[in-house]
Structures are given as structure tokens and as C-alpha cells.
Amino acid sequence: MRHILLLAMVTLSLSSFADEFYKGENLITPYELDPDKWEVLMSVEGSLKSLMWKSKEKGMADAYVINIQGGNRSKLNQVRKIQDDPGRKSCQSFESIDLELIPDKNYKSVMWRTVCMNGKDFKAQILQLAIKGRDNVYHLQKIWRGDVSKEEMENWAKNFREVYVCDTRKKEKQCPVGYGKVKNV
Secondary structure: OOOEOOOEEEOOOOOOOOOOOOOOEEEEEOOEOOOOOEEEEEEEEOOEEEEEEEEOOOEEEEEEEEEEEEOOOOOHHHHHHHHHHHHHHHOOEEEEEEOOOOOOOOOOEEEEEEEEEEOOOEEEEEEEEEEEOOOEEEEEEEEEEOOOOHHHHHHHHHHHHOOEEEEOOOHHHOOOOOOOOOOOO
């Protein structure tokens, strides 16, 4: 899967002017998914905002999800536990594997991979990144059902290591110059 290094940004306000950042925190994901290969879905439920890119070819067996939980209530270890608990309960074999920490680009984060096996016919893997911002907790997932090549897993891990949260209110956490909000996602 080819990723174009272009700034794609998800913000709390998903419909605004493209020439300015959301006032406050902005999630920066410096890669873009090919719209010909992905269907984009959006959900807003109270303080939880979600964007999902679902493969047009494989459906949910190949998906990318960004969740933004407003209110910044959870600690990173709580986010991980919440994400891992369903697998621990429903998978015959479940692993939660620590991955190399990403550089601290303004806020603390944790990256890990989970592997769920149910018999010899079902395998699911999820690459996960959680960032605790000042205002929100950001959780990214790349989901595969079945086997995934080491190269693809490493490519997504590389992409996740480039993700960060900037904040227009903090001089030392400023958002990149020359970019703005993605609108009409």
C-alpha cells in the first residue's frame, strides 16, 4: 500500500475553513490514504468523534480508525487496557505487544500491537497508538484480519511514529505552517 506523505489532519471540528487550524489541539497524521481504495465513515457520539477508512476491497478486514475522546479523562495505560480487554476475554490466544516508543512530540503516547487467534482459521492484528493531549485522548488503529506482511506492518508502524498532536495555544507545540484543516472528510 502506497502512502503519499501529505499532511492529513483530523480535528475536533471536521467542517470548517481549510485555511486555519482548529483553535487548540489538532491531530497531525503526515500520510494520506488513496480514496480510490478506501471508504471513509464518520461518527460523532457525544464527546467521541471517530473516522474510519474501510478497504473497498476487503471491508473491515482491512481498516484504519481514528478516535478522539473529548475531555482527556483516561490515562494511556487505561486506554490500552480498555482496548485490550475485549481480546483478552474473547480470543483463545491473545497477545498485547509493546512497540518502540515514538518520540515525544508535545504529548505522551504509547504504541502497541495486538494479535488475536481463535482456532487456526481466525487471526486479527491491530496496530494501536494512543496520545494523551491536554484536551483529548487520541487513539489510532490499523486493523487486519488474517496475515499481514512484516513490510506492511513496519510501514504502518513508521507512519504511526510520525503522528503527533499540536496546539495552536502553545508556542512550543505549534501546528505546521502552510497547512490547514481537512474539510469534507
